[in-house]
Amino acid sequence: MNSNRKSLECDYVVIGGGIVGGCISYYLSGKNKEVICIDSGEFSGSNSNAGSIHVQLQSRNFRLNPHLIDNLMENLPFYKEAVNAWNRLSLMLNVDLELRVNGGLMVADNEEQLEFLYKKCQEEKAAGLDVEIIESNKIKKLYPFLSNKVVGAEFCAHEGKLNPLVANKSLQEVSLRSGVKIMKCETVNHIEFKNNEYCIRTNLREYFCETVIIAAGSGSGKLAECLNFNIPTIAEPLHMNVTEKVSMFIPILIQHAECSITLKQISSGNIIIGGGWPARIEEESNKIKIKKESLFGNLTTAVNLVPSIGKLRLYRTWGGINPITDGNSVLGNMKGHENVFFAIPGDAGYTLGPLCAEVIVDLINSKRNEFYSSKFSPERFLNNHKKMIIEN
Ligand SMILES: Cc1cc2nc3c(=O)[nH]c(=O)nc-3n(C[C@H](O)[C@H](O)[C@H](O)COP(=O)(O)OP(=O)(O)OC[C@H]3O[C@@H](n4cnc5c(N)ncnc54)[C@H](O)[C@@H]3O)c2cc1C
Incomplete structure (x- = not known):
């Protein structure tokens, strides 16, 4: 042709x-x-995306898109199967996509947030997800890199990451x-x-x-x-950050019960930090521009969650467009x-x-x-x- x-x-x-x-x-x-x-x-x-494999409901939707929650809840089995579809694609491509399905944590740093996670966990379990609550006595032993403020978390076994x-x-x-x-x-x-x-x-x-x-x-x-x-x-412009490379110490996808954050460490050692902080679309050029508030807000949230990130240099920052319907x-x-x-x-x-x-x-x-x-x-x-x- x-x-x-x-x-x-x-x-x-x-x-x-x-x-x-x-x-x-x-x-x-x-x-x-x-x-x-x-x-x-x-x-x-x-x-532009972060390569997180999401299955449990993201807390940002409870805050920003409460009208979408019923739809999202009904779709949990679809998300679970989506991970299998990635495995099928990976076999067809016969390439290491750095697809690692080793679970995702949504952490809480007060009792109210933990209460929210208990309820969410119960509903997600009823929808067929492999989820459980990890209480404060276990969380620091299992994930010593988390801040001392963390009082518990919801673990979802289907989640993970890949390299987009x-x-x-x-x-x-x-x-x-x-x-x-x-x-x-x-x-x-x-x-x-x-x-x-x-x-x-x-x-x-x-x-x-x-x-x-x-x-x-x-x-x-x-x-x-x-x-x-x-x-x-709707075109939703979103912000991302990535740190310099360090030895692997975050084995799992991390989110928070109330704050907008997703973070994970990819195979190369870089930590990718996002989670729905807004970027903006410049009217004249239609280009995606970074908002300073998102840059600092996103990084501060990450450091509050995993304090040792505070010592790392920011390697790159970027924005992308997230499509939204209902x-x-x-x-x-x-x-x-x-x-x-x-x-x-x-x-x-x-x-x-x-x-x-x-x-x-x-x-x-x-x-x-x-x-x-x-x-x-x-x-x-x-x-x-x-x-x-x-x-x-
Ligand atoms: C910063 C950021 C981080 C994200 N992180 C994650 C994550 O970690 N995990 C996750 O699951 N999701 C994530 N998302 C969401 C995810 O990236 C999108 O939902 C997904 O990539 C959408 O894929 P798509 O193929 O439908 O659309 P797109 O990737 O948007 O692709 C659509 C393509 O269509 C082209 N196009 C549009 N109009 C026309 C036209 N008229 N003619 C020709 N071409 C056209 C565009 O140029 C584009 O290349 C993230 C999104 C953003 C912005």
Whole structure:
């Protein structure tokens, strides 16, 4: 296929080359089907993420998105299976993604927070998670690097970490080897159905195909509008920090019951610190900019939790875009456009990426996926759309 041509034909166009679009492209390839993945960036949408494998409910959602909690709670089995989907992907890629599922801790430093964790733990256990509370007499023995203030924690055995840079690079390499055509730095600005096929227009050319997959993260809502659908996607700019390398001393993913923080030490020895501190999008350039308050706030929270981090040098800081909808993943097609599939992961979307891709590929192939639920269908937004039309 000559990618200099002004128009290209294929079986599937996948819009978005983050973890979701990347996996979908790879999973669809190699069956005598031509797959083109178009990404407005470098086929690395998710390079900005922290590589935490999240399964237990993150406390930040209780504070910032309490309206999403019911959805998130219902999805716990989906998160648990998402870890298995990462294992499957890792076997297919045959690369060490530094995927380590050795558990995650959510710590409390007062009785009220511990009470909150007891309740959360009970509900998560009922939903099938392998979780337990570690009380104050044990916590310092097991995790001596934690601050003396910590009075207990919830341990979730399914959690862990991986290296997103290795994962994204390996995914790209294997996709190219399986014949996926990756179009970088090309932005889709129009989708329409004409002459029995979809025409996808970018800033450079037109593509014609039978099936379109919209996996464009927070850009998906705008693309849905081309087909007259309202799928509200919000771009949430988030902040990250990483310290210099030190010998391994934090073996586990750490979060806090009340403060926004996730931290973990990756195989190279660097400690990656994030957890939902805001960055900002500069209006004129659309670039992600760092907020000083987040830089200091995030680091101070980390030092309060693991005091020895205070001695380390900050190596790098960056921001990225987290796509948000209503807490649930958006997976499936819509009436009237049965060959357009939306693939937007719910909260902690990197964790969910490979599983969302498996679900979408099964839907495309009309195969039953036991982890698919109709609550993921994008059709749930149709009622909102009708309501909006009536209100206007
Ligand atoms: C700082 C930060 C840290 C995070 N840490 C974690 C974590 O530790 N664990 C976890 O599970 N999740 C984490 N997340 C969330 C996670 O990164 C995202 O939910 C996930 O990567 C979303 O993947 P995606 O493939 O759906 O979208 P994206 O990775 O956003 O990819 C979408 C791609 O679509 C492209 N695109 C958009 N519009 C168009 C268009 N019109 N035409 C062509 N291309 C388009 C974009 O350029 C982008 O490359 C983090 C997020 C941020 C911002």
